[in-house]
Amino acid sequence: MLKLLFHRARPELHRLIEIIGFSFPSGHAMNAFTVFGILTFLLWRYISAKWARGMLICFSIVMILAIGVSRIYLGVHYPSDIIGGYCALPFAIGFFQRYKEKRYVANDMIKEGR
Template sequence: MSPKLKFTIVLLLSLLSLCCFILVASMIKGHWIAQFDQSIISFIQGLESPGITSFMKIFTFIGSTTMVVVITLAAALFLYFVLHHRLELIFLLVMMSATGIINQLLKHYFVRQRPDLHRLIEETGYSFPSGHSMAAFALYSSLAFLLWRHIASRTGRISLIVLSSFMILCIGTSRIYLGVHYPSDIFGGYLASGFCFTLAVWLFQWYKEYRAYSKQSK
């Protein structure tokens, strides 16, 4: 696949994520999305048990701001001191910072209250889009993207994608299970973060190609 085609696909994915986010955001106060949210909440919370609750609390803790900062800093140190990557380090830090800022801006724009049905933990702040979901998608997608080329085997790469997807899905699901987010908050968070991530990848790859071209032309 040519670099130009790759750039086009990534850019199209970014625009698709943005369009889907706008669609979800436009429906969060509608009757259809309320039915959708309720059906998903009923199914997930219907699985409640002490063991599952403990499991979900672990993942919601992993997705907390404190843990996201710790994991991001640990990954940044690994990128800089072990892999000696400066550009990748900048990508990760900018991605995580931008995601956090955008999440707060969106929350204060939509001002959606959290569900008040069956909460197993207490949370403050607005609901849409989910900060845990946005941060999880941004962090684990970025790590998968940055570490991909350092894994030679097909099995290792598949394991990386599966682990990243598992973390993203479990953190998002934990927020629904614990009663602090609507499913549409989670999907909205994934889509908003997906837009940010694919746009960042497009810019990152474009800059690398531009820098390589500039070196060759000298």
């Protein structure tokens, strides 16, 4: 939906592969952040050794950054597209949290008869 909202054209210079569609935000960057972020969150609970947790974090960061850099290298995204892809998930989570909190407060006010 964000790609349709922004309608940003892909870079024309130094494109190594042909791809159609809009550029902003990067879906690959967003998916990498989501998958490796959730995977890290889930595995963190079952890993007790600090060195192993550190390796898990390092692996996830390297994979997320490598996917983002590869999209720039292939010439299908601008760096801002990658950053937008990384920021979309935390923004969506924050927006959802505020929505749920406001809804919770509104439901409490209705129950109290205000």
